[in-house]
Amino acid sequence: MATLNPQLLAILACPACDDRPPLEWCGAYLVCHQCRRAYPIRDDIPVLLVEEVMPLEQIEPPPPSEPAQG
Numbered sequence: 074m075a076t077l078n079p080q081l082l083a084i085l086a087c088p089a090c091d092d093r094p095p096l097e098w099c100g101a102y103l104v105c106h107q108c109r110r111a112y113p114i115r116d117d118i119p120v121l122l123v124e125e126v127m128p129l130e131q132i133e134p135p136p137p138s139e140p141a142q143g
């Protein structure tokens with residue numbers, strides 16, 4: 074699990090959105106809910122590069138499924 078300085082998180086904004094919305098810390102990613110992008114956090118450093126970004130759908134855990142029996 075990545076760690077992140079709350080003061081750093083407070084000043085970060087999505088570089089892909091014109092109005093620079095705040096990012097939400099979500100595990101190993103910073104998520105912009107406006108454009109639904111997820112920026113990876115590497116070595117506790119947020120990588121706010123459009124080249125590194127992933128669609129939010131790709132990082133969300135898969136929906137819970139029935140546990141396999143037998």
Ligand SMILES: [Zn+2]
Nearest residue numbers: 087090105108
């Ligand atoms: Zn955005």
